Amino acid sequence: MSNEEFDEVDVPIRENDDGAEIRDTDIVFDCPHCGKNLVIDYRGAGLEINCSECGESVLVPIPDGMELNDLDLDPGEILKQLFATRRNYQKAELKIQSLKARLVQLQEALGVVQEVVAEGLSQS
Numbered sequence: 001m002s003n004e005e006f007d008e009v010d011v012p013i014r015e016n017d018d019g020a021e022i023r024d025t026d027i028v029f030d031c032p033h034c035g036k037n038l039v040i041d042y043r044g045a046g047l048e049i050n051c052s053e054c055g056e057s058v059l060v061p062i063p064d065g066m067e068l069n070d071l072d073l074d075p076g077e078i079l080k081q082l083f084a085t086r087r088n089y090q091k092a093e094l095k096i097q098s099l100k101a102r103l104v105q106l107q108e109a110l111g112v113v114q115e116v117v118a119e120g121l122s123q124s
């Protein structure tokens with residue numbers, strides 16, 4: 001378990017009727033859109049996932065009274081998950097920055113096009 005790779009936050013969603021074992025720490029809930037019975041690892045608590053049946057986005061419920069003590073996680077593993085989350089956040093921030101830079105480029109290009117069009121109109 002401690003060998004799991006958390007570079008990508010990837011919590012597999014499972015279907016309750018595929019014969020897979022359900023662990024005590026799994027979260028079992030029904031899709032609010034299609035009613036499909038879904039099973040997801042506790043690490044998916046509070047995440048937004050796509051229903052495996054209807055594809056709608058579903059917010060995984062956080063079980064009442066869920067305590068970290070109930071989970072077979074050691075502090076190192078929790079830290080690894082925290083860092084993975086932060087890494088993904090940073091990646092998203094970088095992506096936003098590059099998109100913003102691209103948007104500025106496009107706006108500048110659009111401004112040039114508008115100037116050319118305006119010049120063309122005034123000359124004709």
Ligand SMILES: [Zn+2]
Pocket residue numbers: 031032033034035036051052053054055056
């Ligand atoms: Zn569904």
